[in-house]
Amino acid sequence: MPDAVVALAVVGAAHAAFQLTVSVVVYPALASVGADQFALAHDAHSRRIVVLVGPLHAALVVVCGWAVVTEPRPLVLAAVAAHSLAMVTTALVAAPTHGRLGTSGPSPVLLRRLAVSDGVRTLAAVAGLVLALLAIA
Template sequence: MTALVAFALASALHAGFQATVTVLVYPVLGDRGPDEWRLAHARHSRAITPLVVVVYGAIVVSGAVLVLSGPGLLGWLALAAVAGALGMTAAAAAPTHGRLTDRDDALVTRLLAADRWRCAFAVAGAVLALAALAAEG
């Protein structure tokens, strides 16, 4: 398996995961009221953490291998898009999650907005990785 194939598979997994979170998981979490928030947020965090470790681990490792292999332009663009998703996670989504011990409408709105951006970046990364594969083959 080439580095680009591994990255394309990981980026497709990442995009699917992120789209599921954006379309299904966060809207349900965001609809929780103040009386349900702590328990729902804690359950969400515990349940999703192992999946985040696997998905993000795959995208980071395969991305590093792709960088070392010297990708073409589309590969670099795919890496940049995925880096955008990871950057949104590190700069906005994760810190906001950390601050959401109690329901705070402004923080929930910020989390949902950051999540939409990282979903867009993740999907763009997958599309670009698949385009890189098509151009290579």
């Protein structure tokens, strides 16, 4: 049977890679779209990204739950907490901000809120990966 902490590191690596890609590639590309094309670009982004976010977050929930139940050590719990912070930030800040961007269009306030929430999510995902890797050792 696979080890829950190894699974947490593997799914955590996917999570960190996803968040880094969003931070470095996706959001800068979206922010560079002119206001006249933003609604179309944002709608396309939203349709495409959900195909990745849904399964990734589902895998994180399952693996985090498995790790908490079978390996409730401090480093494992810290890794789970970090990934959980990223997912909660997605649900409570990033997703609603995307909703507002989709209806209102780009504004400095909304784009700043999205950037800050993205920074939190990316740092949390990377921290979750590092903590899971440390827990393996």
